[in-house]
Amino acid sequence: MTEILRPDAEEMDAADPLAGYRDQFVIDDDTLVYLDGNSLGRLPKATQSLVIDVLTHQWGSRLIRSWGERWMDLPTRLGDLVATTMLGANPGEVVVCDTTTVSLYKALSAAIDARPGRRSVVIEEDNFPTDRYVLEGLARRNDLKIRWIKSRGADGLTSADLENVLDDSVAVVTLSHVDYRSSALLDMPGLTSLAHSAGALIVWDLCHSVGAVPIDLEGSAVDLAVGCTYKYLNAGPGAPAFGYVRAALQPELSQPIWGWWSRAEMFDMGPGYQAESGIRAWLTGTPGVLSLAAVEPGVRMLADAGLVAVRAKSVALTELAVRLYDEWLSAAGFSLCSPRDPERRGSHVTIGHPNAQQIVQRLLERGVVPDFRRPDGIRLGFAPLTTRYVDVYDGLQAMREAAADG
Ligand SMILES: Cc1ncc(COP(=O)(O)O)c(C=O)c1O
The missing domain is CATH 3.40.640.10 (Type I PLP-dependent aspartate aminotransferase-like (Major domain))
Structure with missing residues (x-):
């Protein structure tokens, strides 16, 4: 199998039919590699305006009447x-x-x-x-x-x-x-x-x-x-x-x-x-x-995106993560703690390492946000409406480098 390069991940993003949904979320730091949408999903822009309306109009103006009107x-x-x-x-x-x-x-x-x-x-x-x-x-x-x-x-x-x-x-x-x-x-x-x-x-x-x-x-x-x-x-x-x-x-x-x-x-x-x-x-x-x-x-x-399309992208994201794990991490002291069969896997991938906690700390310092799961799991969550293929690429590469740094 040929080595996968960052431009390959960029191409996958360019061809992604769900890529446009990312613009519907509040993302103030586009360089942040957020791989924790399975703990706390990102904030939709529509939620910002809805909650402001609930506060100012439904609560602020309509007061108790809002219970009968809509709550x-x-x-x-x-x-x-x-x-x-x-x-x-x-x-x-x-x-x-x-x-x-x-x-x-x-x-x-x-x-x-x-x-x-x-x-x-x-x-x-x-x-x-x-x-x-x-x-x-x-x-x-x-x-x-x-x-x-x-x-x-x-x-x-x-x-x-x-x-x-x-x-x-x-x-x-x-x-x-x-x-x-x-x-x-x-x-x-x-x-x-x-x-x-x-x-x-x-x-x-x-x-x-x-x-x-x-x-x-x-x-x-x-x-x-x-x-x-x-x-x-x-x-x-x-x-x-x-x-x-x-x-x-x-x-x-x-x-x-x-x-x-x-x-x-x-x-x-x-x-x-x-x-x-x-x-x-x-x-x-x-x-x-x-x-x-x-x-x-x-x-x-x-x-609106459709769960079939969401699942298809989720599988593609986790497949990319497993492939990069095989190429970069499997021989570097990491282990795969998730199913290999995409049919039997959800939208996150957990990768084990004896120094998982220290590696997660390194990743956070570099703007990559995964989850640490005791005792030795690094959980990478991929939310198909917001996670890009380059996020998977950059996140796994940061893991490789963090482990190589000792
Ligand atoms: C699988 C699972 N069940 C239950 C919970 C707990 O939910 P809550 O804190 O909303 O009660 C969580 C929280 O992350 C969870 O991941």
């Missing part, structure tokens, strides 16, 4: 937008509110309650910390046993790994669609079907796939799912999460945090709690409107 329905209106454009779901199945952690708690708790008598729950050892902690807390409260699926490293778990821990005592399985560390992309329809064949419900965490990988919750027969909006959806730091509950399951599931926003006829403010029907039953309290409103522009931009 009350925002969690479900944005839920419908996310459902239909990003998740392969239907209107009325998604709500945008709370954090991912709280949404996970609600989803897992409701799923456990819906399988009384089943005494175990299933999760991977490698799952994101908050997913593990929430499930551990719920297992303790409900006196359930956790069946841990052993870490599979770079390639992620297989259907055999799940099959090995499933039987008719399992109430719920929870998995991450794309692993936050390795980037392993799991077989959503296959694993969901396996969980169902044991009579269990499944809760998917979509934080690292939503907005980068096309998702088909309905076609995969998923029960419940959660995800965040501040990564590939570009909604901003601490922006609310989304929760999905399959329409057919909504009548039989009950979320555990009974707040006034999820009560039927909430403004009656009467005694006793009766859940609202439909997806509003999954709300809890007053949403943070500024963050909530900021969800829309990023989602609309991704929908």
Whole structure:
């Protein structure tokens, strides 16, 4: 294979059909190699003007009247937008509110309650910390046993790994669609079907796939799912999460945090709690409107670009990173901690090195922003609407030089 040169990456940018989207983001330093859009996505220009309008007009001028005029329905209106454009779901199945952690708690708790008598729950050892902690807390409260699926490293778990821990005592399985560390992309329809064949419900965490990988919750027969909006959806730091509950399951599931926003006829403010029907039953309290409103522009931009095109560029970006890893890094003490098969990989690539922390420090000093993942992972996240092929090239080259500098 011929060596890849920077002009090759420049050519790829010139031919990129999504290149124009970068201009729709606030980018005040074009030389910054930002490879962390999978932790905090960049700021869309449209979000700047929208939030200023929410502040000055909706809050400043309209005051409390804005609740009735547009804010009350925002969690479900944005839920419908996310459902239909990003998740392969239907209107009325998604709500945008709370954090991912709280949404996970609600989803897992409701799923456990819906399988009384089943005494175990299933999760991977490698799952994101908050997913593990929430499930551990719920297992303790409900006196359930956790069946841990052993870490599979770079390639992620297989259907055999799940099959090995499933039987008719399992109430719920929870998995991450794309692993936050390795980037392993799991077989959503296959694993969901396996969980169902044991009579269990499944809760998917979509934080690292939503907005980068096309998702088909309905076609995969998923029960419940959660995800965040501040990564590939570009909604901003601490922006609310989304929760999905399959329409057919909504009548039989009950979320555990009974707040006034999820009560039927909430403004009656009467005694006793009766859940609202439909997806509003999954709300809890007053949403943070500024963050909530900021969800829309990023989602609309991704929908406009089309997730098929977004995924195609994401695969091309990660393929370039793997190729440069092979050429420059594999013989220089680095290791590839992500799947080689692009079909099984999300939109980030993790590269290991015993001195990862020091290398990341060097990269930051040189204007390259990756993520350090303990103990030895350098995570490079590629957001297809803003990451250029030259960013991949320059980022990997900086890694090569940082390691060579000792
Ligand atoms: C896979 C995954 N799940 C859950 C979370 C936690 O989300 P939150 O802090 O919004 O509760 C994160 C945060 O990065 C994540 O990457």
